[in-house]
Amino acid sequence: MSAQPHVRGRNRRQAALIGVPLALGIVLVAALVRYITQTGEPAAPPRAQATPTAAPVKAEPVFDPSAGAALPTSRVVAYYAVPGAAATGPAYRLGADMLARLKDQAAQYQALDPAHPVVAGIDLVVSVPDRYPGPVGTYSHHVDKATIDSYVEFCRANGLVLFLDLNFGWTDPLTELNAFADYLKLPFVHVAVDPEWMFPRRNGIPGENLSNVRAADLNPLIQAVAEMPAQYHVPRKMFIIHQYRPDGDDLTDPYNPGKALIADKRNLVNDSRVDVVVHVDSVGGWDGDIETKTEQYNDWVAQGMQRYGNFRYGGFKIFYQLESKHRLMTPAEVMALQPPPMVITYGN
Template identity: 25%
Template sequence: MIKRSLLKAAPVLFFFLVLYSSCNFSNGQAAIDSAEADSLSRLDSIEKAKEEAILNNPFVDSNLYRSQVLALANGDTTGKWPVKNQPIPLAGAILPAKRIIAYYGNLYSTRMGILGEHPPELMLEHLDAEIKKWNEADSTTEAIPALHYIAVVAQGSEGKDGKYRNRMPDSQIDSVLSIAKMRNALVFLDIQVALSTIEDELPRLEKYLKLPHVHLGIDPEFSMKDGSKPGKKIGSFNASDINFATEYLQKLVQDNNLPPKVLVVHRFTQGMVKNYSDIKLRPEVQFVMDMDGWGPPELKKGTYRHFIHKEPVEFTGFKLFYKNDIKNPPNRMLTPEELLKLKPIPIYIQYQ
């Protein structure tokens, strides 16, 4: 009887079993979906925490940075390189992880450098070729493009205010920014103060320097502190002039939450930069002393040894001239492979 009753009840029991199983499966699937959602939520929280940690830790990896700086010293045994007490820069610093390859000049002149010598498309093709050479010569440090534009130009005539300098109009600076955008390139705005001062010229460029990819160059050669006309003799900057620029950039970075700015200072004589040891380094500013002289290879390397290597500040640069370096045959331009043998290795390369 019991067995027969069970047989008669089997269809009903099967129905309820299927229904029960279906409910359990749905509940189980819901539980899985809920668990996955919780897991994804936790992952999102972890990623957000990582992002917040990065934001709250505004400095680059100190160990990696020091190893890269040590590599730039290239085995120097004088004790000058790498620079002692070099600050760890803020996150977003370009140097020394990247090598900057810059084209220098002014859009109004075909004689002031390669930047203004050719139409933009052709000029950028030449820059691409140099970038390729550097990346082939040193695969450990990516070469990136930059346009180094003379935004304040020293001139032979005194002008309306007697300062012997010509400020480029915003329209020209805007054109350089547009050209740079074609290659996602950095932009450097260079100042030749003549009889003016860094204090008077730098603030005019502030709206451009607030852009993350725009950096600064200043040229002691045309800083005529004795009132001489620019070009008649070689001018100079004191450490105090340079410190004004770095402090100005520091505040700009802090106030606008920007990555560090690169400051390039040109040099090819002892007297162009006075009291170099008083130059203040800051985490917000990466300082480059750029060897700016032209001539045959051995003369240029000697200038680098005497005025760049012997008076260390932070990073170094090297300028190459397409015309002046080869002016007197058999003179020639130095190659990337040769420059990579220097002590320290330049991390900023400029072509004029």
């Protein structure tokens, strides 16, 4: 009997502890009932705060130097000249008559090979070789800027490509190329070089001595032009090497200017970023000249492509006046060369 008061006290404390959360629960349920009664809907759980989404980054288009490049999809037919010198070529003076004649010549090649649209152009000598040293001792001079500008605008207006033809003399090759860098930022302006008038070792005078150049003289030019498309965001450029005399690769003395123009063509750099064209530039004008020039094309271009693999295109030049002493090769005869030339130029 003495333990009962203690038990009753313990029971009362347990009831009190149970009653507290029970009372809180009743209060919360009552509050919820009042909320539903007033709003007609249960309370929504708290929402997580949305994380802001970053705007999508627009990808820059990938630059493709092949887009808009003339080769290999097109063929080029161009008129050659030193400005103001009628004897050099039909582009010596700009005008509607010259343009009409050029377009007619281009159309003849287009008819023979519809698969390669023909782009007409001008091969313009902008650094002219001299027999005298001149004020800076380079045996060459530049065509004045106003004249070059007029050719640039003529080509732009008429959809022509323009080759800036460099003849060097004693000038450092890269210095000469860089002198025309502003023009080469234009998508339709390309480069031609004529090693016949190039004396990087200053061992001869243009027009008096024969020249002999090495791949090491030409490679810095090829690579500089190869870099221009990415630098200026323009289509891949053409680089013409005019060849007037044989290669020296099979000679005992490849550096003999009387025997070879390019001592070591095998060592020309192979750079896919530029379209190198080896262009047969010899002059006919006698009975049998067509056979001779055909053989030169086979030796200097076709065999060179197969042996060295460091250039992909051939070029060929016709001289309207000089070669008409015998007869001119027809466009069909030019196109019969293998592989067919992708750049054909006409001088006088």
